Amino acid sequence: MTPETAPSALPCGLQGRRPPLARELAFGLSLFALYAVAAAFPVGDRHAVAADHGRQIHDLERTLHIAAERPLNDWLASHRTIAVLANYEYATVYLVSTLWLLAWLYHRRPDRYRAARTSFALINVIGAICFALWPVVPPRLVPDLGYVDTVMAHGTWGSWGSPVVDHADRLAAMPSLHVAWALWVSVELARLPVRRWLQAASLLHVFVTIYVIMATANHYVLDAAGAVVVVWVASLLTDRDSGRPRAPIVPPEDAFFLAVESERAPQHVGGLIFLDASDGTPSREDLIATLRSRQDELPRLRQRLSPPSRLRRRRWVAQPVVDWDWHVHEATLPEPGDAALNALVGALQSEPLPRDRPMWRMIAVRGYAPDRTAVIFLMHHVVADGMGVITHVLRLLTPPDALPAAGAGPSATRRALGTVAGIAQLATESRQRTRLPATGTGERVFGTFRLPMPAVRDLARGHGVRVTDVVLCALAGGLRRVGPLAADPEGGRTLRVAVPLMTGGPEVPPEGNHTSAVMVDLPCGPMPEVERLRTLAAATRRLRSGTRALASAFVMQRAARALPPVLHGAFARAVYGDRTFQAIATNLPGSNTPALLAGAPMALAHPIVPTGPGAPLAVGALGWTGMLNLGISAEATLVDDIDALCRAMRDVIEELGTADVPEPPGAAGLDQARRGPGPSVRG
Known part of the structure; x- marks a missing residue:
């Protein structure tokens, strides 16, 4: 395994470790016990209060013109076979998919299991609190709303609401945990490098679940919206619920240049630097020593991007071993002068920087002139803009230089x-x-x-x-x-x-x-x-x-x-x-301050600006x-x-x-x- 592909994004001490299975099973049982506590929480006449809450949600949806449950329920109730399938889908698929993912993460991805289990637990805790404080009866159990109970109408054995599971909490419509669990599965799969068909199937399951909960009159539209909010809050809290420092997120203004980049439109900025030094100096080892000495001030020199995800922003994670042979190397021009040097810069601009390592390069160019050395410094636009690259260069100089203050800006x-x-x-x-x-x-x-x-x-x-x-x-x-x-x-x-x-x-x-x-x-x-x-x-x-x-x-x-x-x-x-x-x-x-780079006087620098897609x-x-x-x-x-x-x-x-x-x-x-x-x- 090469240094740039070695796994390093996991926190120290947690790589490959699984919590005891008995403790995890006990933790899961405690979540189910929480529902019993929520159902027994005193809120007056719970059924009457929950029915009023259901009517309030129904009235609000009609005011907002989003009450889609009734036509969906009427159509499903008139198609017995589809209604039975929908009832079983409502009762089983969300549960099976959730348990499968938890088991798979536990056995195959223990590094992700802890965070995933914590976010799943938070979803259920938030749901239980909502059920206890603000119970809601599903539409099928509010007679004056006119919905058809497809479970009872078609005698679906073993489904929610049937006599076999009649003990299930009937006042827990808001938020819909069916949608929340299905969405949680989809979010977790999107964070993992799994096959696209599996992610697509999970996302399809979310939309099928949203349809089924409304067509079977088990939930309102706003119950599904509430589930989305709960999953978002749980994911946000899980990201912040960590006793260890988290890798910094790549902000959207930086990730912008990852999205627009293609093989034909690389997005790296840089500078062509000229040093008043004899050809061959400074040496490659001198440049590496300078870069090593500034790593604490310039963290992106030793960080790479986390794997991509459709739903989760990338982070800057530590690269355990920097491949100095790749990041800093020498090139010799076929002939002296600007033509060969500029051709080399153009060739380097045409090559996208790989994303499995820190996204920068420094090339010491030999053969330009007997008394002058050229250095090409490139960084991906996700790391910094043109001003950021200049700041990197200024931090590498001796003595370190700084840009002048730009002012406080508007109020x-x-x-x-x-x-x-x-x-x-x-x-x-x-x-x-x-x-x-x-x-x-x-x-x-x-x-x-x-x-x-x-x-x-x-x-x-x-x-x-x-x-x-x-x-x-x-x-x-x-x-x-x-x-x-x-x-x-x-x-x-x-x-x-x-x-x-x-x-x-x-x-x-x-x-x-x-x-x-x-x-x-x-x-x-x-x-x-x-x-x-x-x-x-x-x-x-x-x-x-x-x-x-x-x-x-x-x-x-x-x-x-x-x-x-x-x-x-x-x-x-x-x-x-x-x-x-x-x-x-x-x-x-x-800068107008004389300075040295790796011990050599810096004479001048030309900026290297990337072209854009369709902007050549x-x-x-x-x-x-x-x-x-x-x-x-x-x-x-x-x-x-x-x-x-x-x-x-x-x-x-x-x-x-x-x-x-x-x-x-x-x-x-x-x-x-x-x-x-x-x-x-x-x-």
């Missing part, structure tokens, strides 16, 4: 009002018709260029815009010149781009996704670049209002928590990609020690030459710098940057 009232306004804006936003030719081949290409940051800032200031506007204008103009829109004769064509914005607090934690995307339409038609920049600056005002970002964060971080994983995944795939946007562009803050282009800009470093990722079939797109984007910025506006003091630096990537520019 709770302003945040709530802004969220409401943003949701209204998102709901009324028009759909984008422009599409980039995404082929979904999975093959990626990567390109880079860089510019002096002071010159870009002065250029932006001279035009009255922001650096992000300059980057977006360069992207739009570059696509117009050499990209897939170059031959487009239509004027006024726009391209919708997702621009991530920070929505978290003043500190940027290394783990998790703390950004939300705001959509901006880039003007990609034929026009002077100054006019394009002016038009784009007006469109990016929505980035500064904050309302759309707040609404997006609310949907991703709050509303999504109400969805089980299977529905959350469907939601993520429905909204991500060309249905919402066609490209991604992000401008990230970096991603651009990242990162300010680092006085340079604005750009990384462009694209599907290989999108542009004929990724380097040509980089040159076109740089030409757009140069044209903006020479436009008829007051020339900022640092604009001359753009001429030097235009010479292209190479040792002279990198230094």
Whole structure:
């Protein structure tokens, strides 16, 4: 067994241990004894009170227009054979399936048995409390409601309500434990790596049980709803009822990127880092030593995902043995220079990270230049967003660096009002018709260029815009010149781009996704670049209002928590990609503090941003020690030459710098940057 597949998610001391069988049987008998106590609980004339409660539920259902029991009961009562089968199903299947699962867990999955047994016990305890304090007569035993008792009408021997089991508690309709037990079985199976047909059969049994309890007039619709609430509460309490620390849950805003990922659309972010060090240094062992020393600060370096489940969120569980040979390795370029290095980055972007181990990699690249070493650092988007990856890198540096404070953010009232306004804006936003030719081949290409940051800032200031506007204008103009829109004769064509914005607090934690995307339409038609920049600056005002970002964060971080994983995944795939946007562009803050990585001076870093399903282009800009470093990722079939797109984007910025506006003091630096990537520019 390899280190990455070794089981490690179980708590120490509980792996493979079963509680004594005699104690478990006694515990089960005590649950049945609880029903006798509940049935004897003094609530006046219990039958009369329970009948009144049944009528109240019936009246409430009619008010809500959800009273479905009567037509179901009328149909079933007129079909004797089906009614008899339904009676026996009501009496036996839920009990057999529950006992089978408890026995199977006890013998085959003792690691899960304890938690499952505890949640099952809680379901029954909560049910007994409800029966004792608020007894409810089933519809078939309230004569004035007009229901047919299918058990008595068709003489079903041995079923609930027949003379053989006439001692059963008849005042225990709310909640329906038949539905609760069936649903509990389905929930537990969904948490286990069992065959899909078994999970599907269990889920079908839940719906059959809901139908049967109403058609046989043993329960109301709201009794089934009450059962769902009871199972949910019991599962929630069981998750928290633990004397040991629990593995952290993967939040929905992070799991979002697991759902949208496919073999052809890997979702890992990262950085291409350059060190002022001779080729061969730092060594692989130096990099591993640096990573080991920061493991306590960066827990995701030694954690992996728990197995998937349709109903239960994944957790970050400890990886007992980190496979350093896989996570940190060396690669040698076939020839020196940027072309071979960028080809290597594109190849790594095309490969999904495996989910059976910590989801990150670090590659020391040899052969780039005699006096320079390249390091590629990749992390899956479920671990962190672009800011989180930068924070990881900053924590690995010597001395450790930190991002500047982002501010306290809006007050709770302003945040709530802004969220409401943003949701209204998102709901009324028009759909984008422009599409980039995404082929979904999975093959990626990567390109880079860089510019002096002071010159870009002065250029932006001279035009009255922001650096992000300059980057977006360069992207739009570059696509117009050499990209897939170059031959487009239509004027006024726009391209919708997702621009991530920070929505978290003043500190940027290394783990998790703390950004939300705001959509901006880039003007990609034929026009002077100054006019394009002016038009784009007006469109990016929505980035500064904050309302759309707040609404997006609310949907991703709050509303999504109400969805089980299977529905959350469907939601993520429905909204991500060309249905919402066609490209991604992000401008990230970096660091201006000189620092070392594994003892080598860090010179600069280019961001690596993943493309999305149906969004085959991603651009990242990162300010680092006085340079604005750009990384462009694209599907290989999108542009004929990724380097040509980089040159076109740089030409757009140069044209903006020479436009008829007051020339900022640092604009001359753009001429030097235009010479292209190479040792002279990198230094």
